Amino acid sequence: MAPRRxxxxxxxxxxxxxxxxxxEAFPGTQHPWRCQCLTCGEVHTPRYSDVVNKGSGVCRGTCRSRKISNRLxxxxxxxxxxxxxxGWLPLEPYPGAAKPWRxxxxxxxxxxxxxxxxxxxxHARCNHCAGRALGAVAAAEIxxxxxxxPLTAYPGQQMRPWLSRCLRCGHLGTPTLASVRLRGHQCWACKAAAFPVRHPLDEQQAVACMITHGLEPLEPYSGDxxxxxxxxxxxxDSDSAPVPGSIPGHHRACPVCARLDISPxxxxxLYLAVHDDLRALGWAVAQGRHRLHSIGRSWRPLARWHLAAAQDAWAFGRHLKQQLRGxxxxxVPKADAAPDMAWAQTVSLEHVSTGGVVRIVEDVAGPAC
Incomplete structure (x- = not known):
């Protein structure tokens, strides 16, 4: 029986x-269709099949953010x-459901x-009470x-990325202490063998694999x-739904980052650029000069660090973001962000100086070129 047209x-x-x-005219059920949300007025390109058959929302911007905010x-x-x-006594006002709370x-x-x-x-257990807490010295020894x-101080949590240099090949990475304790040496530049997924992974192993490849899980592990x-x-900060079994062996599991066409x-x-009108600073990784030309005249190049491999520049970028957000x-407010630079890779100069950002990178990467 032919499908209904x-x-x-x-x-x-x-x-x-x-x-x-x-x-615009209807392109078909499986193609992006440019539409305007009747609630917030934003323009999006959902697929008819996703909206009607799968129940996905039409608006992936303001309306979706409001729904998530109201739910949390x-x-x-x-x-x-x-x-x-x-068993936890808060030491500061409530910041929000998904935000750090001391x-x-x-x-x-x-x-x-x-x-x-x-x-x-x-996930409410105290690792000190459970005997899993590690000091900075013990963590560095592992x-x-x-x-x-390690090129930086111990981040304090075993599941947080830790900027380190491989003593075998010299490349940089951001493995977690949990993955190192579980599987030993964790350098994806010199370890071509894929992450062993022939047997089922428990939750700790699966989360460590995701974080090692630059992904933060948004829901509990299904076990599959x-x-x-x-x-x-x-x-x-883009959302995606990768399959854990297919991640190992790929440097970037995020489809947005993978489209940059950069060989790791x-x-x-790694370069820094300043937007004087927005009072913002942004950072990104590139190969060649085409990327600097593509960010537009609104961004003024500030500093650059040349590295032997692009994956080392990615590691420095993740370290910079972790330090700034921490x-x-x-x-920069998302409504004011310029399209030339990824919103998640920016910082408002109202809270930090350009010299302060440069020093964060120079402390681990050396002087800029």
């Missing part, structure tokens, strides 16, 4: 009923009560950075024994290495 009138009516007004919003008193119920363990008095969303999902030389896992890229093993550079320096 959707006419343009039927397609337009279906999108109008779901809160969108088409701005909690009253500060209720949030504090939840933390106390799980708290003290009610049992051992250790101060930790927790997130209400993690605590509510069952990395050194695995032939990895062949099932899509909704995650967010730690470089560009060839020479590349010090409370937010990106």
């Amino acid at each position: 959707i006419t343009e009138a039927q397609a337009v009516q279906a999108l109008m009923e779901r809160g969108a007004r088409p701005l 919003r909690r009253d500060g008193t209720q949030a504090a009560a939840t933390m106390q119920r799980w 708290s003290r363990c009610a049992q051992c008095a250790a101060v930790k950075i927790k997130r209400l969303s993690h605590v509510r999902n069952g 990395m050194t024994s695995a032939e990895l030389a 290495v062949n099932a899509p896992w909704r995650s967010r890229c730690t470089t560009c 093993v060839e020479p590349g550079y 010090n409370g320096c937010p990106p």
